Amino acid sequence: MATNADEIRQVKTAVAVLTVCLVRASEKQDPGYEDRFLELLRDAYYHFRDNADGEVISILETLSWTRTMLTGWNNVTGQSDPFLK
Numbered sequence: 001m002a003t004n005a006d007e008i009r010q011v012k013t014a015v016a017v018l019t020v021c022l023v024r025a026s027e028k029q030d031p032g033y034e035d036r037f038l039e040l041l042r043d044a045y046y047h048f049r050d051n052a053d054g055e056v057i058s059i060l061e062t063l064s065w066t067r068t069m070l071t072g073w074n075n076v077t078g079q080s081d082p083f084l085k
Contacts, residue, residue: 016065
């Protein structure tokens with residue numbers, strides 16, 4: 001049986017994966033879309049990190065996981081293959 005923490009992790013992962021799928025599909029129709037999306041994603045991350053009241057770790061993790069899946073870059077492990085690219 002999954003714990004509450006496991007369920008939250010699964011939901012955050014699913015949100016990141018769905019977002020990557022949408023970005024990959026959009027990039028095919030609109031070259032440059034992914035770059036523009038990554039800029040907005042970065043801005044959103046900084047906004048929540050710097051301006052949000054209360055606990056935002058789940059938001060920051062989801063945004064970070066999305067970026068990692070899109071780019072393959074992880075600040076801890078370095079570069080790997082992007083998800084679905």
